[in-house]
Amino acid sequence: MLEFEESTLNRYAIQRRLARGGMSNIYLAHDEQQHTVAIKVVNSGNTDFVERFRHEVAALKALKHKHILPVLDHGEHGSWHYCxxxxxxxxTLRERIARGPLTQEEAGKILAQLASALQFTHDHGILHRDIKPSNILLKDEDNGQHVYLADFGLAKGVEEASDLTLAGCLIGTPEYMAPELADGPAITSSDIYALG
Structure with a gap:
């Protein structure tokens, strides 16, 4: 993965890298009004990654739900695509779990919010295909935690024939994958299995 080494990306001032992934990096940045944002950046040199990225942006733009992390802006900058x-x-939920067990009430509230987001996703004909604690973001609020389902990089339409994947390759994170994915394509119940 090539590094994005510029200090600005269009109207965003890059502060630091937050995460590194197989297909993209995520950076902390500020916009012109000094709002703090996260920017996912993919190099245009890998056409498969760019195609997955475009699918992710399209999925997120179609899914307006209070528990799905929204797209604020997207575009291209030099040899980079960004969201x-x-x-x-x-x-993330992964970081929260590392600090200790969730209470029953906390787990129930998180699960209810995730189930709402996942139902909405499926109702709009989209499979997430990578439900896991590191793709679940938590925001502290006065009445508890607000949950966001994030990272639709492996998402695909329920009826979509192409999944941008080589035949015989598994998609997702093995620890959270439904067993039937070893022999067949992802379906809505695969996402539900990963949810819990």
Whole structure:
């Protein structure tokens, strides 16, 4: 993965890298009004990654739901494609779990919000295909935590024939994948299995 080494990306001032992934990097940035945002950046040199990125942006633009991380902006800058999202400073469910067990009430509230987001996603004909704690963002609010389902990089339409994947390759994170994915394509119940 090539590094994005510029200090600005269009109207965004890059502060630091937040995460490195197989297909993209995510950076902390500020816009012209000093709002803090997260920017996912993909190099245009890898056409497969760019195609997945375009699918992700299209999926997120189609899914307007209070528990799905929204796209604020997207575009191209030099040899880079980017997608701007709100920065959720409280971290991921994975980080929260690492600090200790969830209470029953906390787990129930998180699950209810995720189930709502996933139902909405499926109702709009989209499979997430990578539900896992690191793709679930938590934002502290007065009445508890607000949950966002994020990272639709592996998403595909339920009826979509192409999944941008080589035949015989598994898609997703093995620890959270439904067993039937070893022999067949992802379906809505695959996402539900990964949810819990």
């Amino acid at each position: 701007v999202m709100p920065y959720i400073k409280n971290g």
